[in-house]
Amino acid sequence: MPFFDEVFREMSEVYPGVEASLMHADALAARLVLDPGNFDVVVGSNLLGDILSEVTAAVSGAIGIAPSANLNPEGDHPSLFEPIHGSAPDIAGEGVANPAGAIWAGAMMLDHLGYEETGERIIEALEATLEGGTKTGDLGGSATMDEVTDAVVRRLGDHA
Numbered sequence: 001m002p003f004f005d006e007v008f009r010e011m012s013e014v015y016p017g018v019e020a021s022l023m024h025a026d027a028l029a030a031r032l033v034l035d036p037g038n039f040d041v042v043v044g045s046n047l048l049g050d051i052l053s054e055v056t057a058a059v060s061g062a063i064g065i066a067p068s069a070n071l072n073p074e075g076d077h078p079s080l081f082e083p084i085h086g087s088a089p090d091i092a093g094e095g096v097a098n099p100a101g102a103i104w105a106g107a108m109m110l111d112h113l114g115y116e117e118t119g120e121r122i123i124e125a126l127e128a129t130l131e132g133g134t135k136t137g138d139l140g141g142s143a144t145m146d147e148v149t150d151a152v153v154r155r156l157g158d159h160a
Helices: 002-014 025-034 046-060 100-112 116-131 145-158
Strands: 067-070 080-083
Touching (some): 025 046, 080 100, 100 116, 116 145
Antiparallel strands (some): 067 080
16 A cells, blocks of 8 residues: 555654654554554554454444544545444344444534534433443343434433
Protein backbone atom coordinates (compact mmCIF):
# COMPACT_ATOMS: atom_id res chain seq x y z
CA MET A 1 0.00 0.00 0.00
CA PRO A 2 2.67 2.51 -1.01
CA PHE A 3 0.12 5.19 -1.97
CA PHE A 4 -1.51 5.06 1.49
CA ASP A 5 1.94 5.29 3.12
CA GLU A 6 2.81 8.31 0.95
CA VAL A 7 -0.43 10.13 1.85
CA PHE A 8 0.05 9.28 5.54
CA ARG A 9 3.55 10.79 5.51
CA GLU A 10 2.33 13.92 3.70
CA MET A 11 -0.53 14.45 6.14
CA SER A 12 1.67 13.89 9.19
CA GLU A 13 3.87 16.76 7.95
CA VAL A 14 0.81 19.02 7.72
CA TYR A 15 0.06 18.32 11.42
CA PRO A 16 3.47 18.29 13.15
CA GLY A 17 1.86 18.57 16.61
CA VAL A 18 0.17 15.18 16.19
CA GLU A 19 2.31 12.17 17.03
CA ALA A 20 2.05 9.75 14.10
CA SER A 21 3.77 6.47 13.35
CA LEU A 22 3.55 4.30 10.30
CA MET A 23 3.45 0.55 11.05
CA HIS A 24 2.90 -2.66 9.17
CA ALA A 25 -0.52 -4.14 9.94
CA ASP A 26 0.87 -7.31 11.52
CA ALA A 27 3.08 -5.38 13.94
CA LEU A 28 0.26 -2.98 14.71
CA ALA A 29 -2.12 -5.87 15.42
CA ALA A 30 0.36 -7.30 17.92
CA ARG A 31 0.82 -3.92 19.63
CA LEU A 32 -2.95 -3.39 19.79
CA VAL A 33 -3.33 -6.71 21.59
CA LEU A 34 -0.37 -6.22 23.93
CA ASP A 35 -0.82 -2.53 24.73
CA PRO A 36 -4.17 -1.19 23.48
CA GLY A 37 -4.03 1.84 25.80
CA ASN A 38 -1.10 3.16 23.80
CA PHE A 39 -3.40 4.20 20.93
CA ASP A 40 -5.90 7.01 20.52
CA VAL A 41 -6.63 6.71 16.80
CA VAL A 42 -5.68 4.12 14.21
CA VAL A 43 -5.87 5.19 10.59
CA GLY A 44 -5.87 2.54 7.90
CA SER A 45 -7.09 1.58 4.50
CA ASN A 46 -10.54 0.03 4.37
CA LEU A 47 -9.18 -3.53 4.21
CA LEU A 48 -6.60 -3.27 6.97
CA GLY A 49 -8.60 -0.78 9.02
CA ASP A 50 -11.51 -3.22 9.07
CA ILE A 51 -9.33 -6.05 10.35
CA LEU A 52 -7.58 -3.89 12.94
CA SER A 53 -10.85 -2.41 14.20
CA GLU A 54 -12.15 -5.92 14.85
CA VAL A 55 -8.94 -6.75 16.74
CA THR A 56 -9.39 -3.68 18.95
CA ALA A 57 -13.06 -4.48 19.53
CA ALA A 58 -12.20 -8.04 20.54
CA VAL A 59 -9.45 -6.81 22.89
CA SER A 60 -12.01 -4.56 24.57
CA GLY A 61 -14.18 -7.56 25.35
CA ALA A 62 -16.71 -8.04 22.57
CA ILE A 63 -16.79 -7.32 18.87
CA GLY A 64 -20.56 -6.63 18.99
CA ILE A 65 -20.32 -3.51 21.11
CA ALA A 66 -17.97 -1.41 18.98
CA PRO A 67 -19.10 1.28 16.52
CA SER A 68 -17.15 2.54 13.54
CA ALA A 69 -17.19 5.57 11.29
CA ASN A 70 -15.74 6.34 7.90
CA LEU A 71 -15.71 10.12 8.11
CA ASN A 72 -15.62 12.79 5.46
CA PRO A 73 -14.85 15.83 7.62
CA GLU A 74 -15.20 18.25 4.71
CA GLY A 75 -18.82 17.16 4.25
CA ASP A 76 -18.60 17.01 0.46
CA HIS A 77 -19.32 13.25 0.53
CA PRO A 78 -21.42 11.25 2.98
CA SER A 79 -19.86 9.63 6.02
CA LEU A 80 -20.66 6.02 6.94
CA PHE A 81 -21.53 4.79 10.43
CA GLU A 82 -21.92 1.11 11.27
CA PRO A 83 -21.13 -1.48 13.91
CA ILE A 84 -17.63 -2.95 13.60
CA HIS A 85 -19.13 -6.38 12.94
CA GLY A 86 -21.10 -5.11 9.96
CA SER A 87 -24.29 -7.03 9.26
CA ALA A 88 -23.08 -10.28 10.94
CA PRO A 89 -24.49 -12.49 8.16
CA ASP A 90 -23.33 -15.66 9.93
CA ILE A 91 -25.92 -15.09 12.68
CA ALA A 92 -28.58 -13.19 10.69
CA GLY A 93 -32.13 -13.94 11.77
CA GLU A 94 -31.13 -15.68 14.99
CA GLY A 95 -31.78 -12.67 17.25
CA VAL A 96 -28.43 -13.06 19.02
CA ALA A 97 -26.44 -10.20 17.49
CA ASN A 98 -25.43 -7.47 19.89
CA PRO A 99 -27.20 -4.26 18.78
CA ALA A 100 -24.91 -2.04 20.89
CA GLY A 101 -22.47 -1.37 18.03
CA ALA A 102 -25.27 -0.27 15.71
CA ILE A 103 -26.90 1.87 18.40
CA TRP A 104 -23.57 3.50 19.27
CA ALA A 105 -22.81 4.07 15.57
CA GLY A 106 -26.17 5.83 15.25
CA ALA A 107 -25.29 8.05 18.21
CA MET A 108 -21.95 8.88 16.58
CA MET A 109 -23.77 9.82 13.38
CA LEU A 110 -26.04 12.17 15.31
CA ASP A 111 -22.96 13.78 16.92
CA HIS A 112 -21.38 14.18 13.49
CA LEU A 113 -24.55 15.82 12.15
CA GLY A 114 -24.64 18.31 15.03
CA TYR A 115 -27.12 16.57 17.34
CA GLU A 116 -24.65 15.98 20.17
CA GLU A 117 -27.26 16.09 22.94
CA THR A 118 -29.39 13.42 21.29
CA GLY A 119 -26.35 11.25 20.63
CA GLU A 120 -25.32 11.60 24.27
CA ARG A 121 -28.81 10.58 25.46
CA ILE A 122 -28.63 7.45 23.33
CA ILE A 123 -25.21 6.52 24.73
CA GLU A 124 -26.47 7.10 28.29
CA ALA A 125 -29.46 4.83 27.63
CA LEU A 126 -27.21 2.17 26.10
CA GLU A 127 -24.77 2.30 29.02
CA ALA A 128 -27.59 2.14 31.58
CA THR A 129 -29.08 -0.85 29.78
CA LEU A 130 -25.82 -2.78 29.71
CA GLU A 131 -24.85 -1.80 33.26
CA GLY A 132 -28.34 -2.82 34.38
CA GLY A 133 -27.66 -6.36 33.19
CA THR A 134 -29.58 -6.49 29.91
CA LYS A 135 -26.83 -7.91 27.70
CA THR A 136 -26.45 -10.32 24.81
CA GLY A 137 -24.46 -13.53 25.08
CA ASP A 138 -21.19 -12.03 23.82
CA LEU A 139 -21.17 -9.85 26.95
CA GLY A 140 -22.11 -12.68 29.30
CA GLY A 141 -25.86 -12.04 29.29
CA SER A 142 -28.83 -13.96 27.97
CA ALA A 143 -30.89 -11.19 26.35
CA THR A 144 -31.80 -11.30 22.69
CA MET A 145 -31.01 -8.52 20.26
CA ASP A 146 -34.63 -7.33 20.46
CA GLU A 147 -34.64 -7.35 24.26
CA VAL A 148 -31.53 -5.16 24.42
CA THR A 149 -32.89 -2.80 21.77
CA ASP A 150 -36.27 -2.56 23.52
CA ALA A 151 -34.56 -1.82 26.86
CA VAL A 152 -32.56 1.03 25.30
CA VAL A 153 -35.70 2.47 23.67
CA ARG A 154 -37.58 2.27 26.99
CA ARG A 155 -34.77 4.14 28.77
CA LEU A 156 -34.86 6.82 26.08
CA GLY A 157 -38.62 7.15 26.58
CA ASP A 158 -38.17 7.46 30.34
CA HIS A 159 -36.02 10.56 29.79
CA ALA A 160 -38.01 12.20 27.01
